[in-house]
Amino acid sequence: MAIAQETVEQVASVSEKYKYGFVSDIEADTAPIGLSEDIVRFISAKKEEPEWLLEWRLKAYRHWLTMEEPEWASVHYPKIDFQDIYYYSAPKVKDKLKSLDEVDPELLEVYKKLGIPLREQEVLAGVEGAYNVAVDAVFDSVSVATTFKARLEEDGVIFCPISEAVRDHPELVKKYMGSVVPYTDNYYATLNSAVFTDGSFCYIPKGVRCPMELSTYFRINAAQTGQFERTLIIAEEGSYVSYLEGCTAPMRDENQLHAAVVELIIDKDAEIKYSTVQNWYPGDENGIGGIFNFVTKRAACRGENSKVSWTQVETGSAITWKYPSCILQGDNSVGEFYSIAITNNMQQADTGTKMIHLGKNTSSTIISKGISAGRAQNTYRGLVRMGRKAENARNHTVCDSLLIGDKCGAHTVPYIENQSRTAKIEHEATTSKVSEEQLFYCQQRGLTEEESMALIVNGFCKEVLQKLPMEFAVEAQKLVGISLEGSVG
Amino acid sequence: MLEIKDLHATIGGKEILKGITLTINAGEIHAVMGPNGAGKSTLSYVLAGRSGYEVTSGSVTYKGEDLLALSPDERACKGIFLAFQYPVEIPGVASATFMKTAYNARQKYRGEQEVDAMEFLKLVRVKTKELGIKDEMLKRAVNVGFSGGEKKRNEVLQMALLEPDLMLLDETDSGLDIDALKIAADGINRLRSPERAGLIITHYQRLLDYIIPDFVHVLADGRIVKSGDKSLALELEEKGYAEMSAA
Numbered sequence: 248m249a250i251a252q253e254t255v256e257q258v259a260s261v262s263e264k265y266k267y268g269f270v271s272d273i274e275a276d277t278a279p280i281g282l283s284e285d286i287v288r289f290i291s292a293k294k295e296e297p298e299w300l301l302e303w304r305l306k307a308y309r310h311w312l313t314m315e316e317p318e319w320a321s322v323h324y325p326k327i328d329f330q331d332i333y334y335y336s337a338p339k340v341k342d343k344l345k346s347l348d349e350v351d352p353e354l355l356e357v358y359k360k361l362g363i364p365l366r367e368q369e370v371l372a373g374v375e376g377a378y379n380v381a382v383d384a385v386f387d388s389v390s391v392a393t394t395f396k397a398r399l400e401e402d403g404v405i406f407c408p409i410s411e412a413v414r415d416h417p418e419l420v421k422k423y424m425g426s427v428v429p430y431t432d433n434y435y436a437t438l439n440s441a442v443f444t445d446g447s448f449c450y451i452p453k454g455v456r457c458p459m460e461l462s463t464y465f466r467i468n469a470a471q472t473g474q475f476e477r478t479l480i481i482a483e484e485g486s487y488v489s490y491l492e493g494c495t496a497p498m499r500d501e502n503q504l505h506a507a508v509v510e511l512i513i514d515k516d517a518e519i520k521y522s523t524v525q526n527w528y529p530g531d532e533n534g535i536g537g538i539f540n541f542v543t544k545r546a547a548c549r550g551e552n553s554k555v556s557w558t559q560v561e562t563g564s565a566i567t568w569k570y571p572s573c574i575l576q577g578d579n580s581v582g583e584f585y586s587i588a589i590t591n592n593m594q595q596a597d598t599g600t601k602m603i604h605l606g607k608n609t610s611s612t613i614i615s616k617g618i619s620a621g622r623a624q625n626t627y628r629g630l631v632r633m634g635r636k637a638e639n640a641r642n643h644t645v646c647d648s649l650l651i652g653d654k655c656g657a658h659t660v661p662y663i664e665n666q667s668r669t670a671k672i673e674h675e676a677t678t679s680k681v682s683e684e685q686l687f688y689c690q691q692r693g694l695t696e697e698e699s700m701a702l703i704v705n706g707f708c709k710e711v712l713q714k715l716p717m718e719f720a721v722e723a724q725k726l727v728g729i730s731l732e733g734s735v736g
Numbered sequence: 737m738l739e740i741k742d743l744h745a746t747i748g749g750k751e752i753l754k755g756i757t758l759t760i761n762a763g764e765i766h767a768v769m770g771p772n773g774a775g776k777s778t779l780s781y782v783l784a785g786r787s788g789y790e791v792t793s794g795s796v797t798y799k800g801e802d803l804l805a806l807s808p809d810e811r812a813c814k815g816i817f818l819a820f821q822y823p824v825e826i827p828g829v830a831s832a833t834f835m836k837t838a839y840n841a842r843q844k845y846r847g848e849q850e851v852d853a854m855e856f857l858k859l860v861r862v863k864t865k866e867l868g869i870k871d872e873m874l875k876r877a878v879n880v881g882f883s884g885g886e887k888k889r890n891e892v893l894q895m896a897l898l899e900p901d902l903m904l905l906d907e908t909d910s911g912l913d914i915d916a917l918k919i920a921a922d923g924i925n926r927l928r929s930p931e932r933a934g935l936i937i938t939h940y941q942r943l944l945d946y947i948i949p950d951f952v953h954v955l956a957d958g959r960i961v962k963s964g965d966k967s968l969a970l971e972l973e974e975k976g977y978a979e980m981s982a983a
């Protein structure tokens with residue numbers, strides 16, 4: 248009770264201060280458990296946000312209260328108690344480790360298999376002082392890191408945390424945030440809109456080709472992934488950016504529920520290539536303790552000839568609920584979705600895409616590779632909608648499932664809605680098994696059973712792996728093998 | 737090098753090998769002939785360690801070691817190579833990648849330096865040239881869309897690259913055109929040495945004109961019913977198996 252009282256006072260005092268548009272110092276590092284309007288206000292105050300954003304969050308929160316948790320996906324999990332979650336905690340300074348010697352050897356083994364350089368291993372494992380060292384290692388020196396930022400600025404590219412963007416570029420955030428995924432969109436996206444705390448903002452001005460893959464940079468920051476992330480990327484006319492989120496290294500997180508929102512806006516002749524590698528903790532063999540990952544990702548191809556491609560490698564999480572989508576509004580716009588989803592042990596994935604064709608001559612490609620092993624369930628769920636004005640729109644879908652063992656499941660659920668008489672929709676689906684013959688053939692050439700499995704599955708995923716940024720493809724290949732460990736024999 | 741003693745093996749409870757005894761010394765090439773379904777491929781699978789093939793009695797010693805206790809990959813790394821009667825397709829895996837992975841697996845097992853893509857390409861190009869195989873094949877997925885003959889050539893290429901101590905060839909000649917047969921035989925002969933040995937399963941005496949065997953065995957109904965030298969193959973060609981088994 249005493250604590251509750253204290254909280255109420257604290258929140259009250261915070262909102263009090265906020266009224267004057269000035270928050271100097273909030274003592275608490277963590278908001279009290281549970282969700283309420285006060286918590287939403289607390290978060291907004293912590294982030295020193297302007298009034299309009301607080302209002303937006305509150306609208307989302309109030310709307311969320313009227314919503315029901317969706318149940319249509321083929322995933323099963325215990326009911327989430329949303330009042331039993333902490334919605335804000337300041338970045339925790341973990342107990343710093345002195346050296347890699349103190350790190351869980353199992354984790355180090357995985358880093359080794361992935362071929363992650365020693366210095367980066369230190370960062371990922373949270374070794375004291377490693378961060379600066381690694382930035383040095385990757386960018387050669389601190390000055391190079393600065394050059395990296397300077398180089399982006401020179402071209403007018405804005406790339407910063409979303410809270411910084413709210414402060415420094417409010418007009419852009421206000422204009423675009425919620426314009427692709429409205430705060431009313433779906434249960435998890437609405438929740439995110441109310442309580443998001445982290446995420447990135449990226450703005451590529453007209454005609455600029457982002458001078459570097461934003462993946463290199465992200466690699467280093469990946470260790471600080473948040474629970475409710477919000478990402479907003481805007482590619483103005485004729486611009487291009489390749490963006491990569493996530494990390495091949497296994498990530499443990501105390502937060503079981505993750506509900507991110509990603510919005511992409513693509514203008515005329517612009518292109519965004521968005522790649523994801525998701526390897527959060529999947530839980531143990533019995534599925535205990537894994538992450539629940541409910542993500543809303545959507546791209547709006549607003550201008551003519553605009554293009555977006557989503558590439559994802561999903562190997563982690565106990566539950567993945569994720570449908571990166573493309574709204575193809577501009578004439579001749581192009582949407583692509585390339586996906587590898589691997590589920591092992593008790594993992595469940597229900598993932599796919601939505602291709603909404605609105606403009607003329609729009610085209611979309613979907614290549615989905617689902618791999619199930621152990622007792623896992625893997626569902627591809629995809630919608631292709633051709634609007635009335637989508638003349639000569641085209642979609643080509645290839646949906647391949649690979650089964651390892653006979654206790655797992657693969658499901659394909661395509662939805663097709665066609666209102667255009669001239670649209671062309673093609674759908675191919677296959678289900679296959681890794682054959683004993685293939686495994687034996689590889690083993691006869693000297694590969695262990697696990698190496699054989701990794702090689703065969705990598706072959707199965709090849710078309711998608713090729714879509715990843717070069718420097719990540721090699722690690723992703725290794726990740727495929729590691730994710731399937733224990734699935735044979 | 738290889739000593740097989742009274743080997744019995746079953747598949748799905750059905751006995752296929754019914755007591756095989758055979759000794760292959762280093763430097764020797766043994767040819768095995770016999771009617772369809774006799775158990776020739778089964779013998780090669782049992783030696784290579786394929787799962788599902790259960791040895792019910794007997795023993796196999798390879799380089800003084802109990803072969804049957806080793807996993808298929810250990811056997812491969814210790815120098816046993818099986819050229820498959822029906823090579824297996826692995827979609828999406830380039831032949832070059834497959835062979836490099838195999839090459840390095842063996843190097844690693846033996847505690848030797850693994851090679852990178854460039855070094856590997858150099859190694860493999862020597863072999864493709866010798867065997868008249870187009871480099872373009874290296875880029876294609878393992879055996880996918882290969883013609884019957886191409887698959888067999890690819891097996892010989894892998895063998896030439898991995899330089900095994902014990903070659904097991906299961907009807908590698910079937911499906912090869914005359915020129916390819918000569919080239920493949922040359923490849924196999926190049927591997928012949930006093931330290932290496934081979935067991936060559938074939939239906940055709942023609943192959944044995946190119947690869948002169950030290951011994952020829954007739955395998956019928958899971959047993960070796962007759963052994964002899966090269967002349968036995970000629971005799972078989974004349975008389976056929978029916979007469980031979982009856983004798």
Ligand SMILES: Nc1ncnc2c1ncn2[C@@H]1O[C@H](COP(=O)(O)OP(=O)(O)OP(=O)(O)O)[C@@H](O)[C@H]1O
Pocket residue numbers: 747748750752770771772773774775776777778779821
């Ligand atoms: N999985 C299986 N289950 C039951 N019987 C099998 C199985 N695999 C093979 N056999 C049988 O084992 C016997 C031996 O087969 P094997 O392939 O060793 O013959 P082979 O001598 O190599 O013949 P070929 O000259 O036609 O290649 C055959 O009768 C075959 O039908």
Ligand SMILES: [Mg+2]
Pocket residue numbers: 776777778821906
């Ligand atoms: Mg056979």
